[in-house]
Amino acid sequence: MSTVDLQNVSRWYGNVVAVNDISMTLQPGVTGLLGPNGAGKTTVLHMMAGFLAPSRGVVTIDGSPTWRNPGIYRSLGLVAEREAVHGFLSAYEFVLACAKMQKLPDPAAATKRALELVEMTSAQDRRIDTFSKGMRQRTRVAAALVHEPQVLLLDEPFNGMDPRQRMHMMELLHTLGDQGHTILFSSHILEEVEQLSGLVQVIVAGRLAASGDYRRIRRLMTNRPHVFAVQSSDDRRLAVALIGEKSVSGIEVEANGLTVRASDYGSFTRALPRIALGEGIRLRKLLPSDESLESVFSYLLEA
Template sequence: MTATVPYRPRTAGAPVTMKLEQVSRWFGNVVAVNDVSMTIGPGVTGLLGPNGAGKSTLIHLMSGFLPPSSGTVTIDGETTWHNESIYRRIGLVPEREAMYDGVSGWNFVLSNAKLHRLPDPQAAARRAIETVDMESAAGRDVGTYSKGMKQRIKMATALVHDPDVLLLDEPFNGMDPRQRLQLMDLMAELGRNGRVVLFSSHILEEVEQIAAGIEVMVAGRHAASGDFREIRRLMTERPHQYTIRSSDDRALAAALIADGSTAGVELGRRSGTEILNVQATDYNRFAHRLPVFARERGIRLYEVTPADESLEKVFSYLVSR
């Protein structure tokens, strides 16, 4: 019989760090995750990548439900695999349902509270259900729930033991716009309270809207890390697209064409206003020289806007590398 691990409430304000060091996982000859290293701290982090990129496998490795073939996964130095006590610190919302249709939402969450041997499982279950706004439907069988309601009740089971780390695999699947916004607000609040909140997605706008940090997975590899603007700035070999409005676009265009920081300059119009579309191949030089050119020629800069800073552009570039 396995010894019961004492319940350890989360210490408010204590920093939490999840670390993956050279983690790989293969299934026979198939390599699902290849030599991934990353450090994830408190706040909301998005795990971005196309379907089949290895996101779900990575979350299973982080949660301790799958052993790495090589490398280590730790939370504050404790390994997640074969470490029963670490499950007190992790909440998991899997993509697959894995639910019992004939059980009520209340009993489903309460059972999880009891499995964690919480001091007051009923109070914990009630608090978790209130957190995800499912009080009115808690008495109904899970089989009667919509996809979005099932996602929320799974969220309640993941939160019932007040974990340090919350891992969510495609949590917005099946949710309507209102439910998505509610879940985004909840995740942001949990992150502000010091938890590590990591969620996977292949929907670019979801990650861009909520995640302070982004970890990009492509074909089982860790392709990039940071926020989407930081990732974009690292890609100096790909031209940066800018839209510029100034008091003399033609004079500014002539100066930029003569400079080595741009690959293309094109005069255009937007809503009846003349604009300048610029491809900057040397980001640092362009950022330095543009205001110099304007000052030397007495040109006023009204607008300098990155035209390709969306996460979709960043992601498309990473996939094509």
């Protein structure tokens, strides 16, 4: 099991600051890297992969710096956003070449295993320049996995994949994360990150805006009211009873229940059962309405 660590890392190009004083630690499992275009996500991934030197700070994998350290590639796999594959090679030839560069004891067996993982064996003898974008992506993932790295970095890995291919890739990354691999993937599609990982690193304008489980991040946003959907055996009577609760800042009675805005997540969720019990009302539903990753991300961008 491997750990990727960034300590006070900055990277600038002339007068342009791409990444500004970022610290983060990636543990085994799957983590999503989020941010708008130009936020610095690719720069962070390239520094982790040893392609770029930090202008300030240190990037390490298991304590070893990534810059000018070719030895890290024995335990690191990378799928960059930009494609760098030779179209005249077949998928098998491309992944086999990567296996040989890693000096694996049985490159042919490793190639077969990697292509099976990404469901590319049926097309392994076709030239890469005949592939769809999704097929090329899966071939590149196979090449990154051929040496069974402990750390896997993926920049927009689902680009060009159809829904079935995307679902299979998500299942594969889930499995690898559960097996103890450290995986970081960037995506501009929030639904992909929400399905694949609860853990996020959010970069906005080159700075780390939030880190951790996105639901916990939302609950720490005390300056924004929390919105809940509530259904009970008597919604109107419950609404009247909740008006006096200090943590409740607003209530809307709708046809399918209540929309409750609370200033404090913990206080409200503790008070609601007590109030309902005191009024003899049965609660049927309590669901946070704004704890999606999309809500968290939009709040962070507005901050």
